[in-house]
Amino acid sequence: MGDPVAQLAIDGLTVGALYAVIALGYTLVYGVLQLINFAHGEVFMLGAFGGLYAARGVLPGGDGAPGGLASVGLVAIGIAAGGLAGAVAALGLERAAYRPLRRRGAPRLAYLISAIGASMFAFNLAGKEFGRQNVPVPDLFTNGTLLRVAGAEISTQTVVIAATALAMLLAVDHLVSATRLGQSIRAVAEDAECATLHGVDVDRVIVAAFVLGGMLAGAGGFLYAMTFNASYTMGFVPGIKAFTAAVLGGIGNVRGAVLGGLLLGLVESFGGYLLDAAYKDVIAFAVLIAVLLVRPTGLLGARLGRAA
Amino acid sequence: MGAPSRRLRLLATTAAVAAVVAAAGCGGDGDDASGAKKAYAIGFQGPLSGENQQLGINAYNGMLTAVEAFNRSGAQPFTLRIVASDDQGVPEQGPTAAQKLIDVPDVIAVVGPVFSGPAKSSEPLYSQAGLLSVSPSATSPQLTDLGFTSFYRVISPDTVQGAAAADYLAKALKANRVFSLDDRSDYGVGLSASLEKALRDQGVTVVHDGLNPTKDYTSEATKIIAAGPDAVYYSGYYAEFALLVKALRGKGYDGEILAGDGSNDDQLIRQAGARTAEGVLLTCACGDANSDPRAASFVAEFKRVNSGVRPGTYSGEAYDATQAIISVLTRNGATATRTSVREGLRAVDIPGVTKRIKFDERGEVSDSTVYVYEIRDGQRVVLGPTSTLTKP
Structure with missing residues (x-):
């Protein structure tokens, strides 16, 4: 193989797109609540298991991976089930760990603690239910080199992940900027009280933000597990990375999360190759700190919808 | 009033908790009805949780096979039970897991640690306590160079x-x-x-x-x-x-x-x-018991004890490590101590299911296939x- 630049770029963008998908969940919730949902990584993990078991359940028996339309269908089922599981998990989280506190007007710190508690509960429950070994997603298609671009080998799996992530990112961007729900979300993000006066149901909008973020994280979890296998602890590191991506781009800013995710993926990919793969995380966080020193609100600035 | 009685109550609670924990540790299947026989415990240290738990479980099942077969034979003036201690396969958990076994007075020897990292962090405690540990699988070369006095292994470095x-x-x-x-x-x-x-x-x-x-x-x-x-x-x-x-x-x-x-x-x-x-x-440095005709009876016994599961990597080694300890206990009869078992292991020379079990003065097994x-x-x-x- 020749120059690995193209390869590293493609790998970085692929994992970065996943970070972006997860980061959107942080950003949406932050937008409406001005809170970091620290249990978001667990939503991602539960989505991965949801998708995995759904795919395994409908996978026809026999040797070899299915092909053609069956593969497309299976992947779609996995992604949809992952999204559904993530949405349900996020909904449950909002009901159990956030809403009761919101009703009582609890201080910020209480939300943080209750989210961490919910996170521990979720991953320990998952460890008990799904086992503490890594669990692979079954082969839903024959993975191999699909195309070669500038010396980079692009596998079928990479295409599936990147295409799905891209589609989701575009859909969310459209939803937030051009639909009625998006308008409500932006209104609540800007000024919750004022939005209420204008007839926006804030509770509903908050639930919508959680569900939307959960769906993205769940589907992202399934995509992530196709490459890295699922395990009950899988939510932690990608959760932190996505949080980093969200802050890097400007927390609360949808396009910022996408930019932050892609950038983080690229930095990790090249950094891991040029220095040492063990320094990957160090490089990622060094970049974050450097950016925040220069631009404390992130690259595109905080705030959903419009600049603060 | 107040302080002393509260302290007493605390003590009573602690004792009650300790008793419950100890009872739970024994497992449900210990039939104490026999009473007359001396009961020894053999400790197990290895990863029973964590992402590489399978290797620990393989070893534990091998040990269980040896202990069950021994207890069923009933030929000796003592019975055996296992006290398991989970180190998750990570060095940080090693000392805690080892101390747990050291603190149980009737643990006479230990099978484990299964992984090298925890072995390195646990062995200083075993050496200090004079408690023999026979690892089925810790293969890091330095383990026998660090001056541990109670470390043996049935697998080559x-x-x-x-x-x-x-x-x-x-x-x-x-x-x-x-x-x-x-x-x-x-x-x-x-x-x-x-x-x-x-x-x-x-x-x-x-x-x-x-x-x-x-x-x-x-x-x-x-x-x-x-x-x-x-x-x-x-x-x-x-x-x-x-x-x-x-x-x-x-x-x-x-x-x-x-x-x-x-x-x-x-x-x-x-x-x-x-x-x-x-x-x-x-x-x-381990053969596959499942395809070795000489290990057929071990495989059959293993499947019987472990509800049909086949022996995995390190199952045979753990079985052999346990057999080596049992052979010393058999020689000592009902008078074995941690010291006598530790010293007795040096003289062990038995045909194991994985290899001949015989140690050199450093604690390495002689076979090296x-x-x-x-x-x-x-x-x-x-x-x-x-x-x-x-x-x-």
Whole structure:
């Protein structure tokens, strides 16, 4: 193989797109609540298991991976089930760990603690239910080199992940900027009280933000597990990375999360190759700190919808 | 009033909790009805949870097989029970897990630690307590050089495995360029160092890299492929190796992929996927009891005790380690102490299911055969000992 630049770029963008998908969940919730949902990584993990078991359940028996339309269908089922599981998990989280506190007007710190508690509960429950070994997603298609671009080998799996992530990112961007729900979300993000006066149901909008973020994280979890296998602890590191991506781009800013995710993926990919793969995380966080020193609100600035 | 009575109540509560914990620790199946016989406990230390738990469970089941068979025979004036202590396979948990066993007075010896990292952190405690530990599987070479007085193992150190693997790479696979990657654990570093030294001695070009378990091997795979090796050898455990294999094959790497004993488990096939794992080679200073006719009765007994499960990697070794301890206890009868068992182990010479169990003065087992396994159609198949595979 020749120059690995193209390869590293493609790998970085692929994992970065996943970070972006997860980061959107942080950003949406932050937008409406001005809170970091620290249990978001667990939503991602539960989505991965949801998708995995759904795919395994409908996978026809026999040797070899299915092909053609069956593969497309299976992947779609996995992604949809992952999204559904993530949405349900996020909904449950909002009901159990956030809403009761919101009703009582609890201080910020209480939300943080209750989210961490919910996170521990979720991953320990998952460890008990799904086992503490890594669990692979079954082969839903024959993975191999699909195309070669500038010396980079692009596998079928990479295409599936990147295409799905891209589609989701575009859909969310459209939803937030051009639909009625998006308008409500932006209104609540800007000024919750004022939005209420204008007839926006804030509770509903908050639930919508959680569900939307959960769906993205769940589907992202399934995509992530196709490459890295699922395990009950899988939510932690990608959760932190996505949080980093969200802050890097400007927390609360949808396009910022996408930019932050892609950038983080690229930095990790090249950094891991040029220095040492063990320094990957160090490089990622060094970049974050450097950016925040220069631009404390992130690259595109905080705030959903419009600049603060 | 107040303080003293409260302290008393606290004491009573503590005692009650301790009693409950102790009872729970014994397990439900201890029938104390016999009463007359002396009851010894043998400790077990290994990963019973965590992502590499399968190797610990394999070993535990092997130990259980030996203990159950012994208790059923009833020929001796004592009975045995197991006290298990989970170290999750990580060094930080080692001392706690070891102390738990040391604190149980009737634990007379320990089978374990299963992994090298926890062994290194636990052995100072065992040596200090004078409690014998016989590891079925901790292969880091330095373990017998650190002055531990109560450490024995029934598996060869990785100097032996590394040299045999190098031999196999150079002579049987005719590799000119090998990429050696370790997981930076005590086990991985020991194995990769031994392998690389032996490879260089054979005139093979070696590219070394160390990488803590990371899950994401995409950029590492790019790096490996860019280095253009004929073979990749991973010194680490199966949960990570499975992901490395996936990343390498996903990028179209078509050279040989090998790993050491820590990756030698069916979980590798499950986690990497049978198709992806096809053709992966594994080296291990352990034979496969399932395909060894001499171990047939062990396999049958193992399946009986463990509800049909086949022995896995280290099951036979743990069985042998337990048998070695039992043979000393048998000689001591009802008067065994931690000291007498520790000293008695030096004289053990029994035919085990994996090899002849006999130790040198450093605590190493004398037999040193290393086997090569290949994954074929989703199964681990023994190709044979390296000594025969490398014959021209």
